[in-house]
Amino acid sequence: MDKATPPGPGAAMTTPGATAGPSPGMTLGARDAIAITVGIVVGAGIFRTPSLVAGAASSEAMVYLAWIAGGLISIVGALCYAELASAFPSAGGDYHFLKRAFGGRLAFLYGWARLSVIQTGSVALLAFVFGDYASQIVSLGPYSPALYAAGCVIAITAVQWIGVRAGAGVQVWLTLAEIAGLTAVIVAGLLVAPAAAPQIVTSDSGAFGLMMVFVLLTFGGWNEAAYVSAELKDARRRMAPVLLFSLGLITVLYLLVNAAYLRALGLAGVAGSQAVAADVMQLAFGPLGAGLISAFVAVAALTSANATVFTGARTAWALGRDHPRLAIFGRWDEASGSPRNGLIVQGAAALALVILGAFARDGFQLAVDYTAPVFWSFFLLVGVALFRLRHTEPDAERPFRVPLYPVLPALFVLTNAYLLYSSLAYTGRGALLGLAILALGGLLMIPLQKKETPP
DSSP, rough: OOTTTTTTHHHHHHTTTOOOOOOOOOOBBBBHHHHHHHHHSSSGGGHHHHHHHHOSSHHHHHHHHHHHHHHHHHHHHHHHHHHHHHSSTTTTTTTHHHHHOOOOOHHHHHHHIIIIHHHHHHHHHHHHHHHHHHHHHHHOOOTHHHHHHHHHHHHHHHHHHHOHHHHHHHHHHHHHHHHHHHHHHHHHIISSOOOOOOOOOOOOOOOOHHHHHHHHHHHTTTGGGGGGGTTTTTTHHHHHHHHHHHHHHHHHHHHHHHHHHHOOOOOOOHOOOOHHHHHHHHHHHTTHHHHHHHHHHHHHHHHHHHHHHHHHHHHHHHHHHOOOGEEEEEEETTTBBBBBBHHHHHHHHHHHHHHHHHHOTTHHHHHHHHHHHHHHHHHHHHHHHHHHHHHTTTTTTTTTTTTTTTTTHHHHHHHHHHHHHHHHHHHHGGGHHHHHHHHHHHHHHHHHHHHSSSS
């Protein structure tokens, strides 16, 4: 049982045979939590997806509307997570919420999916993005992206293994560098590059739903803040402000970046660009600007990868803590303040994916395909968990409550249901691989349940 779990309803949901031992300490400040949240969300996506969003838009106003809507929808989700994380703070994050609401079996499936696909796949993909752009600066040969990606995984895992303060400190500096890079693009597009000539858009596009899929993909990752709730000082009071400030800052940055893209290139130019940030920097500063953007994207990918490694290992810890046969994952190292074994297992799995990716570079797209439906399925269930926990644990202390309940949580659930549908429609057969891995987790759960359930 978590130290944060009070006796009563929550205690009854603890998996039989859960292991005891050192638990996370409150070592993170609000600045650290904001840096982790912003670092995960503001990744390489903002340098790529604006072209896809513009390609589906019929006007610049529609582009701005989509990004504003994405920020508002994300803030609604953050309000839901703020209630869950402030009422039930845990390093297990979503795993802990699902366990309290629906029991250990569903939580195990989520923990398995996150450990085997969602988080390790995200780390590997971000490492490859870093490798692709680092190779444009200094190439290491035909396998340069893979070599950089492998080095990225090893280095970030090592930093996190050293200790929570080292990992959080690196995250703060990386996030500042990432924001500096975005600021350079904003200045280049709004103040330096010549404004694009007025354009007449004759496209009959305007698929707002498709635009929102790409926009919300770019906003994705803010929920990872829930995984630092057990380590955030005064989490019950600070969790809501941390999430709201982070998403407010991200929304402003995204709107300014898109304004810079549209001013410099126009709607048609943004839609037709394969590297929109590089094109803006080229217009503003020439070849030097185009080279700088590679460094900016590499830093953005590194920032997201570092934060993803930080939060991902905490699910492995929660899973190992609850299942004695997986206890090796559930050991929290008091000296470093980190789940060292979880970090090693996660790093090894991500490194294996990088090695496979070196020989099958189309694995990047495949990983996106099979990860998305699994992710949105569990994200939807977390929204449902808020309703269930309001019903099953009405007396639990809730320092923060979602305003306009149940309207806003219902909007969050419906949005996730739409994104689950969209991801299944987009991936098609590619989703079968993710579902197969999820089914494998169900088979693994059977012997675990038999072993750990007392007669």
